[in-house]
Amino acid sequence: MSMDTIRNSFDGDSSVLSWETWNRIKHTERFVVLSSVLFVLLFSYAFGRAPVVSDVFQGYHGLAMTILIWSIFALGFNLLLGQTGLLSFGHAMFFGTASYAAALFAIHVYNEPLVVVLVGMLAAVALGVVSALLLLRLHTVYFSIVALAIAQFLYFLAREPLVEITKGINGLDIPRVPLLGIVDLNHEYSGLVGTLLVNNLYIFIGIFFVAVVALITRIRKSPYGLIFKSIRENETRTAFMGLDVWRYKFAAFLLSAAIVGLAGGLMAVNTQFAGVERLYWSVSGDIVVMTVLGGLGTLAGPVIGTFVFFYFKGIVNGFPTLGNYWLLLLSLSFTAVVWAYPDGIWGMLTDFTAALRDPKELLTKTRQRIADLVPNGGDR
Amino acid sequence: MALLETRGLTKEFGGLTALDDVDMAVEEGELVSLIGPNGAGKSTLINTITGQLSPTAGDVYYAGTDLVGMKPFEIAQLGVGRSFQTASILPELTVRENIQVASFAAEHGSFRINFLRRRDSFDAVQEQTNEILQTIDLDSKADMDARSLPYGDKRRLEVAIGLATDPDLLFMDEPTAGMSPTETEMTVKLIGDLLTEWGMTIFLVEHDMDIVFDVSDRIFTLHQGRLIARGTPEEIREHPAVREAYLGGGEEA
Numbered sequence: 009m010s011m012d013t014i015r016n017s018f019d020g021d022s023s024v025l026s027w028e029t030w031n032r033i034k035h036t037e038r039f040v041v042l043s044s045v046l047f048v049l050l051f052s053y054a055f056g057r058a059p060v061v062s063d064v065f066q067g068y069h070g071l072a073m074t075i076l077i078w079s080i081f082a083l084g085f086n087l088l089l090g091q092t093g094l095l096s097f098g099h100a101m102f103f104g105t106a107s108y109a110a111a112l113f114a115i116h117v118y119n120e121p122l123v124v125v126l127v128g129m130l131a132a133v134a135l136g137v138v139s140a141l142l143l144l145r146l147h148t149v150y151f152s153i154v155a156l157a158i159a160q161f162l163y164f165l166a167r168e169p170l171v172e173i174t175k176g177i178n179g180l181d182i183p184r185v186p187l188l189g190i191v192d193l194n195h196e197y198s199g200l201v202g203t204l205l206v207n208n209l210y211i212f213i214g215i216f217f218v219a220v221v222a223l224i225t226r227i228r229k230s231p232y233g234l235i236f237k238s239i240r241e242n243e244t245r246t247a248f249m250g251l252d253v254w255r256y257k258f259a260a261f262l263l264s265a266a267i268v269g270l271a272g273g274l275m276a277v278n279t280q281f282a283g284v285e286r287l288y289w290s291v292s293g294d295i296v297v298m299t300v301l302g303g304l305g306t307l308a309g310p311v312i313g314t315f316v317f318f319y320f321k322g323i324v325n326g327f328p329t330l331g332n333y334w335l336l337l338l339s340l341s342f343t344a345v346v347w348a349y350p351d352g353i354w355g356m357l358t359d360f361t362a363a364l365r366d367p368k369e370l371l372t373k374t375r376q377r378i379a380d381l382v383p384n385g386g387d388r
Numbered sequence: 389m390a391l392l393e394t395r396g397l398t399k400e401f402g403g404l405t406a407l408d409d410v411d412m413a414v415e416e417g418e419l420v421s422l423i424g425p426n427g428a429g430k431s432t433l434i435n436t437i438t439g440q441l442s443p444t445a446g447d448v449y450y451a452g453t454d455l456v457g458m459k460p461f462e463i464a465q466l467g468v469g470r471s472f473q474t475a476s477i478l479p480e481l482t483v484r485e486n487i488q489v490a491s492f493a494a495e496h497g498s499f500r501i502n503f504l505r506r507r508d509s510f511d512a513v514q515e516q517t518n519e520i521l522q523t524i525d526l527d528s529k530a531d532m533d534a535r536s537l538p539y540g541d542k543r544r545l546e547v548a549i550g551l552a553t554d555p556d557l558l559f560m561d562e563p564t565a566g567m568s569p570t571e572t573e574m575t576v577k578l579i580g581d582l583l584t585e586w587g588m589t590i591f592l593v594e595h596d597m598d599i600v601f602d603v604s605d606r607i608f609t610l611h612q613g614r615l616i617a618r619g620t621p622e623e624i625r626e627h628p629a630v631r632e633a634y635l636g637g638g639e640e641a
Contacts, residue, residue, distance in 0.1 A: 037506075231492050231510070232503040234481075238489040241478040248438065248472075249553050250464035250493035259503070 027365065037225050040307065044221040047311075048076070048214035053204045069206050071322045075315055076210075076217045077274045082298045082310030083224055084267025089296075090305030091233065092260040093240030097292050098155030101139065101162050102132040102265045104287030106272025108166065111180040111282035112173070121187045121212065125273035132269020133262055140261045144254060156289060163287040179283030182276060187212060193277075213274055220267055224307060227263065236260055301342050303354030312353050316341070348377070389452065391416040391589055392437070392468075392557055397446035399429075399436050399613075406432040408613040410446070414557070419583055419590045421600045423624075424610035425633065430593050431473070433610065434559050438470050439463040450557070461498050469555025473562045473593075475542040477549065479535035483526050484517060486534050486545055490552035491516045516552065524548040524578070540571040547578070557589045558582065564596055572599070579603055601625065609633070 033039050055067035055075075081103055088094045109131030110124045139158050143151055166174045174180065186192050193209040196202060205211055227233055235256050238246045247253045276282045285291070294317065302313020320338040325331050349356040363370030390413035399407040406429045414420050424430050435441040437448050439460040448455040455463055464470070478486050491513045496502070508514065521527040524544050529537065534545060547563055560579070564572045576599055582588045594600050600607060601621040609617040609624060611633040617624055624630055 226506070227503050229506045229508075230503045231496070231500070231505070231507045231513075234485055234489055234507060235492065237481060237485075238478050241480055242476060244440075244460075245472070245476045245478065245549070246489065247460045248440075248464055248470050249490040249549065250461050250498055251489070252461050252498035255499040259501075263503070 037222070037229065040225045041218065041222045044218045048217055049204055051076070052206060052210055057203065065319070066323050066326075067319075069210070071318060073210055073213050073278055074322075075318050076213050077271050077278060078295075078298070078318065079311040079314045080217055080220050080274065081268055081271035082295055082302070082314045083220055083307075084264045084271065085295045086299045086304065086306075086310045087224060087227070087236075087267065088260055088264040089299060090309075091228070091236040091240065092257060094257065094260070095152045095296075096143075096155040097152045097289075097296070098139075098157070098159030099264075099268055099295055100287050100289065100291035101135060101155075101159035102268040103272040103275070103291060103295075104159075104166070104284070105135050105162065106132040106269035107276040107282040107286045108174060108180070110273040110276035111182050114182045114276075115180060119183065119185050120189065121185070121193060121277045124182075125216070125270060125277060128273025128276060129266050129269040132265045132272060136262045136265030136269075140258050144257050144261065156292060159287060159292055160289055163284060163289070166284045166287055174284065177284055179281055182280045182282070184277075184280055209278065213278065216270060216274060220270065221307065223267070228307070232256070232259065297338075297342060301345060301352055303352030306351070306354045309352050309354035316353065390414060390449075391451060392591070393449045394437065395447045395449070397433070397436060397448060398444045399432055399441060400444045405613050407436060407443070410610075410613075410615050412608055412615060412618065414589060414591060416556075416589055417583070417587065418605040419579070419592060419603055421592045421594055421604040421607045422610060423594070423597070423600055423607060427612075428610040429613040430610055431561070432613075434470070434561060434591075434593065438468060438559060461493075464493070464553055464555075465498050467554075467556040469550045469553045469558040471547045471550035471558070471560050471563060473565065475539075475546045477534045477542055477545050479533070481534055482531050483534055483537065483545055484521065484530040487520050487548055487552045488513065488517045490549045491520070491554075494552060494554035516554070520548050520552045523551070523581070525574070540567050543567060544571070544575070547575070551582070551586075555588065557591065559591045559593075561593045562595060563592070564594065564599060572596070576603060 052069050052072035054061050055065050055072045056062055056069050081099075084102075085096070085099050088096060088099075106128035110128035113119075113127040114124045139155070142158070143155055146154055167176055184193060187208070191208055193212060194207060196207045197205065205214070235246070235251060238249075238251075239253055239256060239260075243253055272286065275286065298313040298317045299310045300313070301316060302311065303309025317338065320334045320341075324337060325334040327334075330337070345353055345356065349359065351358075359373070360370075363373060392414040394410050394412050397407055397410040398405070410433065422430050422433065432441065436443050437455065439455065439458055439462070443456060446456075450463070450466055450468060453466060455466075455468075478489065481489075488507070492507075492510075495510070495513050495516065518527070521530050524547065526541065526545060526548060529541065534542065537545060543563065543566065547560065550558055550560070563579070564575050567575060579590060579592070580603065582590060592600070592604070601624075604621055606619060607617075607621055607624040608615055609627070609630045611629075616629045616633060617627045619627065
């Protein structure tokens with residue numbers, strides 16, 4: 009996102025050739041992955057400690073880690089909604105279940121952060137197989153609602169009947185142990201590494217973040233990326249081309265569950281805790297808001313949406329007076345953005361940077377937008 | 389043996405009989421047309437053969453395989469392609485991507501685990517996509533979003549998707565509907581090419597009688613779900629039942 013702006017300020021009226029080069033580069037896998045590495049390197053610092061910038065954000069390191077994990081969650085959710093067009097209102101089931109699986113494994117079997125996270129992921133995939141068999145028979149709103157029902161079922165199951173295992177509303181505590189038996193996740197660095205990354209836990213989470221970005225970029229560039237979009241656009245047509253739509257949806261569902269499960273496992277390690285609230289329906293709702301706010305079907309969108317959401321929840325929330333209205337303010341921003349830009353904040357930014365290259369285009373587009381909005385604005 | 393054969397194909401919706409005991413056979417390499425007034429059951433017939441609807445009674449054989457009970461994607465994989473009446477394209481994808489999806493289905497089958505391989509590394513798919521783009525003359529618009537194509541081009545893309553599934557038998561549902569005379573001419577020429585150069589068998593549903601009588605080897609006439617006549621264009625033109633049912637009792641014909 010910032011790269012676009014930086015480049016703009018360097019060569020505002022550059023030749024067409026360099027824009028073409030840029031357009032080619034920005035879609036390459038290497039560029040996307042390098043950008044995500046750079047993002048991880050700078051995010052916590054810019055958010056919590058950098059002069060001036062952090063004064064604006066007023067963030068802190070702990071929240072930066074939370075945002076990275078939820079970004080993974082949103083990226084996994086977006087694979088299903090944005091790419092394949094399946095709207096699940098029950099994705100908390102994968103987040104919460106993975107968290108529990110990670111915690112239970114750590115407490116009863118073997119506690120090692122990497123193994124624990126992977127166990128969480130596998131548990132989410134297993135749940136994905138079962139729930140997909142139920143859900144993929146259903147379409148549109150029925151799919152969404154039954155997903156919600158399954159998640160709520162698991163929530164109540166974890167809360168009361170399984171209280172012996174889950175400790176109900178008290179949740180499970182996981183002792184922190186060294187990664188692979190040697191790397192202390194709490195270890196804080198000094199110098200440049202300390203300034204940028206602070207501790208090993210952040211690096212641990214950051215590596216998973218980059219890996220997920222790389223995985224999703226590859227999926228998007230694979231035949232699956234295309235076939236998922238084809239299913240989203242026209243399921244019947246896709247079937248008549250000779251593609252087994254059910255199996256591709258199943259694959260999308262499991263990939264999504266795996267990535268969300270990874271986030272759930274990381275959350276358990278990060279907070280040293282797993283609790284029933286991660287299965288609650290509002291978690292499923294929050295992730296929809298984050299993804300749609302940031303920009304459906306894009307890579308940067310869910311990450312931006314997650315950031316904005318937590319900025320309101322974690323920072324605006326603390327403002328005097330205004331803080332009491334953080335949810336209202338978030339709702340208003342959400343409505344305003346999605347009303348004007350159905351493609352979310354990322355859509356707004358790309359529109360804007362594209363327009364900067366061509367101010368005339370911006371003017372006509374803005375006029376068009378206003379003309380579109382006034383008579384029948386609410387139709388999206 | 390006929391490439392496609394239906395035996396006693398019947399489809400009822402509640403009390404309504406949309407297809408009534410339809411027996412027909414399509415030989416390999418021929419172009420047959422299906423005509424009939426609105427509501428005659430033409431779309432029902434295609435939908436029943438291609439697996440979108442399951443018949444109430446009867447059988448459908450394609451190259452000796454019974455298609456009844458098979459899913460649309462399985463029938464498509466056998467080599468039965470279809471282009472739709474309304475442009476049933478993928479609007480948010482580019483023209484190239486629209487064709488590419490079908491090419492993947494043709495090259496890789498109904499499902500394959502390859503989500504960690506970039507799609508530009510599959511050369512055969514890329515080649516097939518480019519070949520189709522040239523055949524349909526859409527290569528200059530390959531990178532446009534499909535939704536921004538003019539109407540006639542959307543219809544041609546629709547046919548292109550059908551072609552890209554690499555069928556042996558292609559159902560074309562009113563391919564020239566809404567096209568300009570020039571576009572219609574191009575489509576008719578394309579149909580000729582598909583028969584001669586691509587060696588396809590074509591099953592055409594068309595309202596434009598000039599085209600039907602011009603290109604067809606044989607014509608089936610459907611009326612109220614029954615096949616009332618079949619034969620060469622000359623035979624159909626003179627067939628009393630057809631004139632009665634379809635050409636308006638002969639007065640206007």
